[in-house]
Amino acid sequence: MxxxxxxxxxxxAVTYGMVIAAFAVMQIMISTGHIxxxxxxxxxxxxxxxxxxxxxxxxxxxxxxxxxxxxxxxxVGAFASAFFTKCMAETIPNSLVRFLLALVIxxxxxxxxxxxxxxxxxxxxxxxLAIVTLAFGEIIKNLVNVLYIGKDSKGFHFSMKDxxxxxxxxxxxxxxxxxxxxxxxxxxxxFVIAVILVLxxxxxxxxxxxxxxxxxxxxxxxxxxxAESVGxxxxxxKLMAFTVSAxxxxxxxxxxxxxxxxxxxxxxxxxxxxxxxxxxxxxxxxIGSIRxxxxxxxxxNLVLDYFLRKFQMMGSNVVLQFLSDNRMLVYAVLLxxxxxxxxxxxxIQWRERVFHRNTEKEAQ
Amino acid sequence: xxxxxYLISGISLGSVYAIIALGYTMVYGIAKMLNFAxxxxxxxxxxxxxxxxxxxxxxxxxxxxxxxxxxxxLGILIEKIAYKPLRNAASPLAVLITAIxxxxxxxxxxxxxxxxxxxxxxxxxPFPALQLAGGQLTITSVTIVTILACILIVLGxxxxxxxxxxxxxxLAVSEDKGAAQxxxxxxxxxxxxxxxIGSALAAIAGVLLCSAYPSLTPYTGSMPGIKAxxxxxxxxIGSIPxxxxxxxxxxxxxxFGKAYxxxxxxxxxxxxxxxxxxxxxPTGLLGKKIQxxx
Amino acid sequence: MAMxxxxxxxxSFGGLRAVNGFDIxxxxxxxxxxxxxxxxxxxxxxxxxxxxxxPDAGRITLDGKDLTGKKTIEISKAGVARxxxxxxxxxxxxxxxxxxxxxxxxxxxxxxxxxxxxxxYQREEKEMNxxxxxxLRVFELEDAAELLASNLPYGKQRRLEIARAMATDPKLLxxxxxxxxxxxxxxxxLMDMIRFVxxxxxxxxxxxxxxxxxxxxxxxxxSVLNFGEILAQGKTEDVLNDPQVITAYLGE
Numbered sequence: 001m002x003x004x005x006x007x008x009x010x011x012x013a014v015t016y017g018m019v020i021a022a023f024a025v026m027q028i029m030i031s032t033g034h035i036x037x038x039x040x041x042x043x044x045x046x047x048x049x050x051x052x053x054x055x056x057x058x059x060x061x062x063x064x065x066x067x068x069x070x071x072x073x074x075x076v077g078a079f080a081s082a083f084f085t086k087c088m089a090e091t092i093p094n095s096l097v098r099f100l101l102a103l104v105i106x107x108x109x110x111x112x113x114x115x116x117x118x119x120x121x122x123x124x125x126x127x128x129l130a131i132v133t134l135a136f137g138e139i140i141k142n143l144v145n146v147l148y149i150g151k152d153s154k155g156f157h158f159s160m161k162d163x164x165x166x167x168x169x170x171x172x173x174x175x176x177x178x179x180x181x182x183x184x185x186x187x188x189x190x191f192v193i194a195v196i197l198v199l200x201x202x203x204x205x206x207x208x209x210x211x212x213x214x215x216x217x218x219x220x221x222x223x224x225x226x227a228e229s230v231g232x233x234x235x236x237x238k239l240m241a242f243t244v245s246a247x248x249x250x251x252x253x254x255x256x257x258x259x260x261x262x263x264x265x266x267x268x269x270x271x272x273x274x275x276x277x278x279x280x281x282x283x284x285x286x287i288g289s290i291r292x293x294x295x296x297x298x299x300x301n302l303v304l305d306y307f308l309r310k311f312q313m314m315g316s317n318v319v320l321q322f323l324s325d326n327r328m329l330v331y332a333v334l335l336x337x338x339x340x341x342x343x344x345x346x347x348i349q350w351r352e353r354v355f356h357r358n359t360e361k362e363a364q
Numbered sequence: 365x366x367x368x369x370y371l372i373s374g375i376s377l378g379s380v381y382a383i384i385a386l387g388y389t390m391v392y393g394i395a396k397m398l399n400f401a402x403x404x405x406x407x408x409x410x411x412x413x414x415x416x417x418x419x420x421x422x423x424x425x426x427x428x429x430x431x432x433x434x435x436x437x438l439g440i441l442i443e444k445i446a447y448k449p450l451r452n453a454a455s456p457l458a459v460l461i462t463a464i465x466x467x468x469x470x471x472x473x474x475x476x477x478x479x480x481x482x483x484x485x486x487x488x489x490p491f492p493a494l495q496l497a498g499g500q501l502t503i504t505s506v507t508i509v510t511i512l513a514c515i516l517i518v519l520g521x522x523x524x525x526x527x528x529x530x531x532x533x534x535l536a537v538s539e540d541k542g543a544a545q546x547x548x549x550x551x552x553x554x555x556x557x558x559x560x561i562g563s564a565l566a567a568i569a570g571v572l573l574c575s576a577y578p579s580l581t582p583y584t585g586s587m588p589g590i591k592a593x594x595x596x597x598x599x600x601i602g603s604i605p606x607x608x609x610x611x612x613x614x615x616x617x618x619x620f621g622k623a624y625x626x627x628x629x630x631x632x633x634x635x636x637x638x639x640x641x642x643x644x645x646p647t648g649l650l651g652k653k654i655q656x657x658x
Numbered sequence: 659m660a661m662x663x664x665x666x667x668x669x670s671f672g673g674l675r676a677v678n679g680f681d682i683x684x685x686x687x688x689x690x691x692x693x694x695x696x697x698x699x700x701x702x703x704x705x706x707x708x709x710x711x712x713p714d715a716g717r718i719t720l721d722g723k724d725l726t727g728k729k730t731i732e733i734s735k736a737g738v739a740r741x742x743x744x745x746x747x748x749x750x751x752x753x754x755x756x757x758x759x760x761x762x763x764x765x766x767x768x769x770x771x772x773x774x775x776x777x778x779y780q781r782e783e784k785e786m787n788x789x790x791x792x793x794l795r796v797f798e799l800e801d802a803a804e805l806l807a808s809n810l811p812y813g814k815q816r817r818l819e820i821a822r823a824m825a826t827d828p829k830l831l832x833x834x835x836x837x838x839x840x841x842x843x844x845x846x847x848l849m850d851m852i853r854f855v856x857x858x859x860x861x862x863x864x865x866x867x868x869x870x871x872x873x874x875x876x877x878x879x880x881s882v883l884n885f886g887e888i889l890a891q892g893k894t895e896d897v898l899n900d901p902q903v904i905t906a907y908l909g910e
Contacts, residue, residue: 203773204773207772207773207774207775208769208772208773210772211767211769211771211772211773211779211783212758212762212765212766212767212772212782212783212786213769213772214772215751215755215758215759215762216759216762218748218750218751218755219748219751219759221750222747222748222749222750222751223746223747223748223749225710225742225746226742226746226747226748227748227759228730228731228734229708229730229734229739229740229742229746230734230739230759230760230762230763230822230823230825230826231730231731231734231735231762231763231826232731232759232762233731240769288750
């Protein structure tokens with residue numbers, strides 16, 4: 001079995017290697033000043049998008065369940081950690097220590113939500129599970145928007161209506177201000193920490209998949225009834241996958257929150273639009289392919305944001321200008337085209353005929 | 365009296381959700397897919413009517429008919445180009461993601477053509493509101509038309525499914541596609557017909573929605589689409605009466621939630637009710653329990 | 659003490675009594691057959707024995723232990739393994755991993771140990787690899803270990819399903835129409851393999867089959883099920899020559 005261990009270990013090494021290589025390249029570009037400010041601004045987003053995609057793939061690709069509320073866990077992690085950071089700004093002046101604690105808090109908070117939501121939800125059938133996860137994601141976003149938390153000399157105050165109902169003293173500090181969210185967050189996210197978190201995420205997810213529990217999770221995906229018949233506890237493993245996925249999404253949320261000074265929950269960042277965007281990364285990278293979930297978010301965001309903007313600056317080509325102005329439209333067309341090309345059975349047959357690809361069937 | 369006003373508002377909004385939900389539930393039952401772009405077809409329908417009325421100065425009824433025609437063609441085209449090739453794909457997620465792509469496409473196309481500023485939609489129903497109970501109870505004409513439209517559509521659709529050949533074909537395909545094909549039913553045509561009807565209904569829903577809530581942007585269809593999908597699941601996906609009941613109940617819950625609990629939390633309340641219902645009855649109110657063959 | 663003792667097992671679906679008054683006694687090491695026309699309730703009996711359905715009447719005792727009303731997982735841990743009419747493999751996993759999943763409850767380590775590659779992980783994984791390869795060797799599948807289960811030809815898939823079932827170290831093996839879809843040569847191989855499994859593992863085997871050559875070839879005793887009730891029971895030749903059985907079933 002040495003052979004198999006080496007093969008998987010090699011594949012993992014390639015994945016880690018890609019991340020480290022990309023990091024090295026970026027670092028060189030940063031230190032030699034060869035990087036544009038727009039690309040530099042994307043570095044931390046690349047990292048949390050990757051963490052989000054990899055963690056969602058654990059549920060969609062490895063467990064085989066469609067979750068449309070992943071952004072909700074990101075939201076929990078973001079707000080829990082930002083709240084902590086804001087409260088502890090003076091008590092823990094060392095930003096690194098404080099940020100590490102914030103990461104743990106964000107992960108744990110999101111993980112707890114993962115368990116709470118997972119227990120009732122994971123016994124629903126596929127499409128229903130999808131819609132309920134979407135519902136939970138929206139509820140979380142909605143709840144955070146009506147949350148008012150403040151602190152004064154008497155302690156914490158809390159309201160779901162408005163900041164005045166908290167009944168705070170005039171010199172009290174509003175920490176969470178309803179739809180305006182949390183402001184004045186210390187921007188502790190750094191590219192180095194973000195990349196380390198990406199590697200940590202990969203480490204956890206890849207090793208989990210390749211362990212006994214990971215096999216159990218995949219067995220549930222491939223044939224739930226057979227998995228049960230060999231004695232696998234379906235609920236336990238569904239919950240495990242869901243919770244680990246949620247906690248990692250929470251970590252991504254912490255990175256996101258500490259990359260801005262103001263954190264608020266809108267439909268764009270924590271609503272179903274975001275959940276769906278992450279799902280698109282997962283599908284385009286390959287459902288079940290962890291390496292794909294590393295590549296897809298980076299490539300797509302690079303293409304969208306960076307290159308089209310570059311074309312725009314290069315000037316007068318009307319077509320490129322049009323593409324750049326309407327990049328979401330282009331993206332939508334590309335998405336549809338890519339899906340048809342990769343997944344349509346007729347397309348797959350055509351490709352096999354043209355490129356003579358064999359399908360590895362053992363000789364019968 | 366305000367309770368009655370809210371109730372009627374709720375039924376009206378719910379009727380719109382019901383009409384949209386019918387499109388979702390039919391496509392799901394027959395083509396076995398979640399048409400994520402359905403909400404955006406509503407938006408397209410509303411924009412067509414807006415253009416017809418505001419830009420070309422056409423009267424209401426022809427505008428609505430043009431909109432229905434445009435949406436019907438759009439629905440059929442989308443199905444043929446984006447969904448049909450993926451009908452037998454390895455993963456059901458493939459067509460779902462593609463539907464998401466179509467949704468983005470429609471939204472951004474509308475953005476390109478009409479811009480992002482909110483259009484003010486003039487109501488297509490110009491008769492005055494009904495005042496009852498000495499002015500305490502107001503029923504707008506839009507409300508009356510909406511509720512009537514919903515009832516007529518549900519009755520019409522049910523009759524169509526039960527009494528006509530194409531309708532029975534739709535029922536057969538939803539039960540067992542393979543068997544239907546073997547019996548000589550043209551499955552492709554039936555599925556196209558389903559999308560056609562669903563899209564035509566979406567156009568009507570778009571008009572009614574924007575008549576009641578007159579702001580129109582490329583993103584107008586998105587949230588009602590999601591809510592209507594929730595309503596369809598809530599009522600039992602694949603069931604026509606379920607879509608109607610789910611839609612109306614959802615509308616009532618939303619309006620009451622806004623009125624009596626909190627305007628900002630209304631959406632959360634709607635979703636929370638859905639979750640509670642599904643936990644108690646996992647296949648929705650009128651859904652069928654499907655036994656997995658061991 | 660018999661390995662499997664079932665008394666008066668029954669279940670209804672809606673208004674239909676699918677299984678009624680089902681009694682069976684199987685001794686350790688026996689090769690027992692359950693036959694009957696399509697729709698007689700044979701797979702339903704299997705589902706009752708494995709906790710997929712809960713009976714509304716009767717008792718199931720395995721090697722002295724009462725399994726009535728227990729869930730599938732507990733029944734699996736108590737020592738009942740099964741295969742399915744439509745082969746149920748883990749299609750996205752390799753042949754080796756399919757068998758390793760069967761070893762799940764016999765080699766345990768925590769998720770944390772798995773992530774950190776702690777000693778318990780290394781020890782148990784090594785043993786699982788060895789045991790799984792050994793099973794593959796026994797079932798002549800070791801060359802296919804790294805292939806995706808779905809890429810195996812049909813006959814080998816069936817073998818893999820049985821190998822995976824044996825990985826759970828069962829006391830009783832239930833085979834649901836193992837010869838379905840097989841040609842005569844494949845069926846003969848299967849018969850040899852089933853006999854081999856019984857001999858090599860000292861296994862008690864209850865199988866559902868329609869293929870009469872297989873049934874008369876390897877089963878020592880039979881129960882005939884018709885409309886959910888036992889029509890005849892006993893030694894294979896006696897049952898197969900019973901006129902009632904012939905009328906009800908052996909029209910083929």
